Amino acid sequence: MVDLTSNCAGIISPNPFWLASAPPANSGGQVQRAFDAGWGGAVWKTLGTPIQNVSSRFGGLNVGDRRAVGFNNIELITDRPLETNFAEIYDTKKKYPKHAIIVSLMVETKEEWKDIIKRSIDAGADGLELNFGCPHGMCERGMGSAVGQEPSVNSEITSWAKEYSTVPVLVKLTPNVSDIVPHGIAAQRGGADGVSLINTIKSIIGVDIDRFVPVPRVGGQSTNGGYCGAAVRPIALHMVGQLARSPHFDLPISGIGGVTNWRDAVEFILLGSTSVQVCTEVMLKGYRIVEDMIEGLSEYMTTHGFETIDDFVGKAVQGYSEWGDLDLNYETVAKIDADACIGCQLCMVACHDGAHQCIHPDPNGTRVPIVDEDECVGCNLCKIVCPVPDCITMAEVDNGFSPGTWNQHVAGQAKLRPKKGAH
Ligand SMILES: Cc1cc2nc3c(=O)[nH]c(=O)nc-3n(C[C@H](O)[C@H](O)[C@H](O)COP(=O)(O)O)c2cc1C
Numbered sequence: 001m002v003d004l005t006s007n008c009a010g011i012i013s014p015n016p017f018w019l020a021s022a023p024p025a026n027s028g029g030q031v032q033r034a035f036d037a038g039w040g041g042a043v044w045k046t047l048g049t050p051i052q053n054v055s056s057r058f059g060g061l062n063v064g065d066r067r068a069v070g071f072n073n074i075e076l077i078t079d080r081p082l083e084t085n086f087a088e089i090y091d092t093k094k095k096y097p098k099h100a101i102i103v104s105l106m107v108e109t110k111e112e113w114k115d116i117i118k119r120s121i122d123a124g125a126d127g128l129e130l131n132f133g134c135p136h137g138m139c140e141r142g143m144g145s146a147v148g149q150e151p152s153v154n155s156e157i158t159s160w161a162k163e164y165s166t167v168p169v170l171v172k173l174t175p176n177v178s179d180i181v182p183h184g185i186a187a188q189r190g191g192a193d194g195v196s197l198i199n200t201i202k203s204i205i206g207v208d209i210d211r212f213v214p215v216p217r218v219g220g221q222s223t224n225g226g227y228c229g230a231a232v233r234p235i236a237l238h239m240v241g242q243l244a245r246s247p248h249f250d251l252p253i254s255g256i257g258g259v260t261n262w263r264d265a266v267e268f269i270l271l272g273s274t275s276v277q278v279c280t281e282v283m284l285k286g287y288r289i290v291e292d293m294i295e296g297l298s299e300y301m302t303t304h305g306f307e308t309i310d311d312f313v314g315k316a317v318q319g320y321s322e323w324g325d326l327d328l329n330y331e332t333v334a335k336i337d338a339d340a341c342i343g344c345q346l347c348m349v350a351c352h353d354g355a356h357q358c359i360h361p362d363p364n365g366t367r368v369p370i371v372d373e374d375e376c377v378g379c380n381l382c383k384i385v386c387p388v389p390d391c392i393t394m395a396e397v398d399n400g401f402s403p404g405t406w407n408q409h410v411a412g413q414a415k416l417r418p419k420k421g422a423h
């Protein structure tokens, strides 16, 4: 029996799945339904001076027949009165004492931070999340990503929060920076107990090509919004991994960005996250997705012999290195399973036009193409386009060369195998 309990920076929840601060965590009724569905924690929709939102405010990125692979919003923080939010937080915490409620906050002055932190803790918050990440609207008012992009301001406001808070403080980082590490370190310098990332990515999700205005359209105008959903997961994983492997950063991480199922969550945990937050997938499919996430995670842990979440937090960080430390003598070639192949020829087109021209028609006239292994550089493209799972596999080649990296080669310490496909 595995134990899914998560302890992220001292915030304990029955499982590592938290609602991210966003519409699904906007009210007590919603958060309570989410807890009933199985979510372990919820980061309440950011509280601050209530704002007025625009209509419309969301946009979806469709790719082929897949809808909302990416998602974008120009929504701001809560538009509900603070008193209402605090009363609902109090009520929810009382009814669900074992679940984690993290209150997301965004205000301006030191006095305002002091006041809103006290009220959040009085309402029963198990932790705070400082929203230094919103990339639209609030940053024009000097908050959100305007704070997250400036390490000295990030550190200073974090230190105010730590001065006033008696519960753990997470700093939510913006991905709208060229290197996430100095920003994580800034939060650490300010005394943060942990960081959460990513918030949304500054973006325009599309253009209405008949009305000549970007979307989402607000009358005759639009503005840049925050990008999220499945499509941003690779960016989020990179940023989480960058922080987790930095020798100068040593805080717990709550991973966010494009999580759609248990497998995505496991990827975040393996790259260093202790809890995982979800927004867009819940907006698209509802709270019930957590049932499969809990079941899938439990089965994964059983299969790998992990008893607790901590058993595998960061287990893939050691496998994330610089390009110069990769083994240039490691070699693979594509192999086609003739029995599985449906003869669609997609691999041949891709290899000929997008790779190394080494998949050819079968001279015997069957529809199963032939890989010229002497020319194959092992790039994976054919495997990526092949519509039949496991029909193309990448087989390791024993080329007789010992491992050798670029950095070793430059230092005269490695002999590299002859290049393929470079003639
Ligand atoms: C409509 C919408 C509103 C959001 N509002 C907030 C917010 O108030 N505070 C906050 O910290 N993040 C907010 N976010 C960002 C999410 O919490 C999350 O960081 C981001 O969407 C990435 O996760 P996802 O890919 O699972 O959606 C919002 C996202 C969306 C889509």
Ligand code: SF4
Pocket: 333, 334, 350, 351, 355, 356, 357, 358, 359, 371, 375, 376, 377, 378, 379, 380, 381, 382, 383
């Ligand atoms: S791995 Fe790359 S080079 Fe090799 S056959 Fe496939 S597409 Fe061509």
Ligand code: SF4
Pocket: 336, 340, 341, 342, 343, 344, 345, 346, 347, 348, 367, 368, 369, 385, 386, 387, 388, 391, 392
């Ligand atoms: S893409 Fe896959 S199924 Fe199609 S021809 Fe190539 S190997 Fe066969």
